[in-house]
Amino acid sequence: MIPDDPITCIPDEFPPERRDAELWIEDGTLVLAVEDTAFRVYKGLLKIHSPVFKDMLALPTSLLPAGVTVGTTVVDGEKCTVVRLPDSAREWRYVLRVLVVGDGRTLKCVLNLSRSGSDLFLMVLLAYIRLGHKYKIEDVYRRSLKALKGVLKPRWSFSARPRLLPSYALCVVNIARLTGEPSLLPYAMLLCSRGVSPAFTGYIVHSDGKKEDLNEEDDTRCIQATRKLVLLTLSAITEVVLPPMTCKEGRKCQKMMDTLARTLLPTVMNPMSPGPMDPMLWSVVRSEEFRLAQKMLCASCWDQLSFFRVRKQREEVWNMLPSLFDISSDEEYKANH
Known part of the structure; x- marks a missing residue:
């Protein structure tokens, strides 16, 4: 009518x-x-x-x-x-492709590719969530939100690394605030912290030329978390490299661990030459020092270092992120992850 x-x-x-x-x-x-x-x-x-x-x-x-x-x-x-x-014509184009096709093939394709960490399809996914929420296009919204939570799901494997670029992470933060989904916030805000991502600019320019900024309140939270991120990084590295090793190889493995400690700890403790903060140990485990440790440590010590110690620290840091960024609904965050 x-x-x-x-x-x-x-x-x-x-x-x-x-x-x-x-x-x-x-x-x-x-x-x-x-x-x-x-x-x-x-x-x-x-x-x-x-x-x-x-x-x-x-x-x-x-x-x-x-x-x-x-x-x-x-x-x-x-x-x-x-x-x-x-609204954005770019985002409506993404959504209308799903609605016009009508059989879900386009949506299914985007959901699968976004789970692989594809930046392009992640932006399509965020458009589905934004417009799906605003106009109550429930199936598109529900399935896309579930897929996004899958992208942000923690991965504890030794080789795990960030699955979002910081510029895309700010879009996730904004979407989380729009939709009232606090479980999306901690991981994305970690990547928006300049201590962790020094090249982060606080905004992204989309393919249509439109600029999107990280909202001011969360940008402030990310800046205020810098000191805590330094301490978290120092604590995580310390707990990984300082405890003594006990194995059949004896002094050989312990000597390698002492070398790791002497090399890694000063880079975090020296305020005159700070590098990116790495509380989740994403960069640390890909360093030359860790590659050397993999060659020099016995199998038992390497498993203890790469699987048990690194995993334990990642889990502990992950559970601290809500309080680190002053995010409410801490229980919902843990339940969703």
């Missing part, structure tokens, strides 16, 4: 250069005008997937959400409903 007080649009409002090349269906009954792009789709399709859209198409103009207008226009000689949205 078209509202009682529609906005009448001029017939040539959507010339070919504004029409999306992929998502302009010639017999579509609704035009979504987002930024400078127009998508023509089926009205009934959006109403089925989104109760928010169903309501918006029935509401008078005075009750529409901020930034949204609904009216009518003439497209290629046919009367058509037009909805203007204050």
